[in-house]
Amino acid sequence: MQYLPNILFAILLIIGIGFFVKNIKKLKRNINLGKDIDRSDNKSERWKNMAMIAMGQSKMVRRPIAGILHIVVYLGFIIINIEVLEIIIDGLFGTHRALSFMGSFYSFLIGSFEILAFLVLVSVIIFWIRRVIMRIPRFWNKEMKGFPKNDALYILYFEMVLMSLFLLMNAADLNFQIKNVGNPISQYIFPLLSDNPPVVLHYIEKSAWWLHIAGILVFLNYLYYSKHLHILLAFPNTFFANLNPKGQFTNDKNVTKEVQLMMDPNADPYAAPVEGEEDVVPEKFGASDVTDLNWVQLLNAYTCTECGRCTSVCPANQTGKELSPRAIMMKTRDRLEEVGNNIDKNGGEFKDDNKQLLNDYITPEELWACTTCNACVEECPVNIDPLSIIMDMRRYLVMEQSAAPQELNMMMTNIENNGAPWQYNQMDRLNWKDEE
Template sequence: MNYLPNVLFAIVLVIGIGYFAKNVKKLIRNIKLGQAVNVSDNKSQRWKNMTMIALGQSKMVRRPIAGFLHIVVYVGFIIINIEVLEIIIDGLFGTHRIGLKVLPVSVYGFLIGAFEILAVLVFISVIIFWIRRNTIKLARFWKNEMTSWPKNDGNYILYFEMVLMALFLIMNATDVSFQELNSGNIVSQFIAPWFGGLSETTLNIIERAAWWLHIIGILIFLNYLYFSKHLHILLAFPNTYYGKLKPQGQFNNLEAVTKEVQLMMDPDADPYAVPEDDTETPAKFGASDVQDLNWVQLLNAYTCTECGRCTSECPANQTGKKLSPRKIMMDTRDRLEEVGKNIDANKGEFKDDGKQLLNNYITTEELWACTSCNACVEACPVSIDPLSIILDMRRYLVMEQSAAPTELNTMMTNIENNGAPWPYNQMDRLNWKNQ
């Protein structure tokens, strides 16, 4: 018996899974560069969110057409790849359609038949997605931040999915023994005549070629995910689990600042007293680079699907402002990747490169254009929170650099001097209503 194909398959499988594992390890390392944050509360609600949003696609269907097509591709692609288990067993042990040996023909035929129907539905859905993106040219796919790579990345994935679905159907159509069963070949029976007149040997070569290309294509797709926006296929689940549970308008307060204000407001407090707890003043207020953000925000950046729903809902963007919530997430991910490569190049330590997320990637004009309305957070189908990053970077500008816009500085000065945002003396408080 010739074991060479089995050995080659094992080598390909180990290389594919090994490279994927290496990138996953790097991904986790990069996310852990973020600051610690406690997200261990309300586990039942978190599980519910993950089930409804990531698994159930509840926020995707708010736009019915795109939502339905996405569910078809999502469900179809996942279910069809159950057959990968059979392919792996066949590849390692030299069997052929091992499923027929462990399942009744009727059951096996039902499964493969369902896979074939889903493959056609996925193929059609992907074509519609391609038309929406490249022919109709929906505005959210053609914003300024959608440069060559982000734009092409979306198309590459669509091509990948079309090719993989086609290879699956061709593999079944040219499998003579499978076609003779006349069970499960619901779609492939109509493709088989395309190869009519070819010898059984030729059909076997085509079937084997489609089989090899299908599994190699899946392994390439798996490893492509790390470099693609489609990493959300894997990260949507933890991202929705760790998503924000607080009301959308509720800001997070720095504990050190809160305690300082409480101390100032307490007339009986001793300003020279040593605090009873060990709360430390943060090394930096707010965030100017990715290491200043918390790890959930960095997970958000890697999970971003670049769908543009956030930007299309953003009132600032709609009125021509430079702000795009999608760009905020893309910039955060790009900077995080840059920091990760810096660490790799310097034997596990970050070497100051003179760059940071603020100014080098995200401008102050973008940050102050935000109205804090939470439209982007509400629109995101996988619970990403661009606003939290914007607010943390604003906090840095105000508290570390005193670089708030003139209007805000005036307002804060008035609050300090007059106890209100308006430039009127407190003695005239009763007259404010007439101003």
């Protein structure tokens, strides 16, 4: 019976970490369903982006209030969880504050953790006020219903509870409070508990301790199902982000070759391809489902924070169009999860479900509303690129289904026949100069 708590703790730890590893493997499998793309170039620029954007939060602070509060929560939550190391040691070996042998440095650490916990608690409450009471519009778009809306609130409540449990755990530790070192916040909570006998304080402390570590393990495993997966994925997402100038779109080599042949009357259509540049005809032009997208686009979908900054700056959305870049990413992730679950249920093979990303999740109306202005890409705090998905799906509509809007079909017909987007014969182009 003496070692029962240690055994229970070890079991809880193994189950929590084991389930987390299982979900990470599934996450990796789902992302790898995407087509291959090489993002290994310019590593120095990529490391810089990851340091500045993911770790340094440089794009978050463009909106100072939310940005600064987010930095407090992000740094506070990460740093405070260093305390988890001591909790694991205490839980496995039955010790109490195993790292206290570090003396004054330990007091400094715990004191810093308490201050950060308090700041995180305050910041999270402000976030809750902004979301629930002030009802900032980007948090209440039509796609933010059901779980997406509640998910953000669940995380806020999680963080409130975890920070409160950490402070309560310290405040109920009688020996820790008697020393009065490293307790800048919990010392003000202690008087609320001090009337209780030591045995009651001990049970309060142990209850808070168990709930705190259990809460952390639950939170860790909840991440996979939550938009807060970006806590982990923001780093690889910013590293593998597209470094090309915004507005530079990718071209299929086969299509480019055909256009070049059409424009060069001396080109030999039967010429052998240059060694190393053999043409590979794609199975499909563009994308109609998640498996037609590349793995970075699928990583983007899982990294989306659902903050709505992209949608708030989208000119199409602002004028009442159906398009929401945030919804594009959320729908892509939902479809990818559906495909992943299909594979799990069918022994590792995908069974055709007669559904796809196009039409069943994302409508052509949404895709054609996009102005390709790149505002969403520029605004995203973790370098997500909704536009690349939109363009790949447009490519499918045009090249596979000939389903471009009438205006675009007319323009392409005019370019083919007249060499310009306008419905004027080439011979009539200079007629304007003869007009008085």
